[in-house]
Amino acid sequence: MKEAKNTMSLIARAVLHHRKKAGLSRRQLSELSGVTESCIYTIEKVSGGCRLDTLLKLFSVLNIRLALHGPFMDEIPADEERDA
Numbered sequence: 001m002k003e004a005k006n007t008m009s010l011i012a013r014a015v016l017h018h019r020k021k022a023g024l025s026r027r028q029l030s031e032l033s034g035v036t037e038s039c040i041y042t043i044e045k046v047s048g049g050c051r052l053d054t055l056l057k058l059f060s061v062l063n064i065r066l067a068l069h070g071p072f073m074d075e076i077p078a079d080e081e082r083d084a
Helices: 002-021 026-033 037-044 052-062 079-083
Strands: none
Touching (some): 002 037, 002 052, 026 052
């Protein structure tokens, strides 16, 4: 559970830092991403959880890339193989 809290804290700091570096207010980020200002505030303050698709919208606007690491990542089939 502590690792999840640390991860959310890192995400919150990354969103806040990238938003400020981009010179965006929460309102502007909200307009660009389609995520409500209150949700952005909640994420930045780590005061609640949020949906993955919400984070991905913010990451897209802020040019933040998500990387997954795990012991079996190389075994996951590509989309074409999975859908066949």
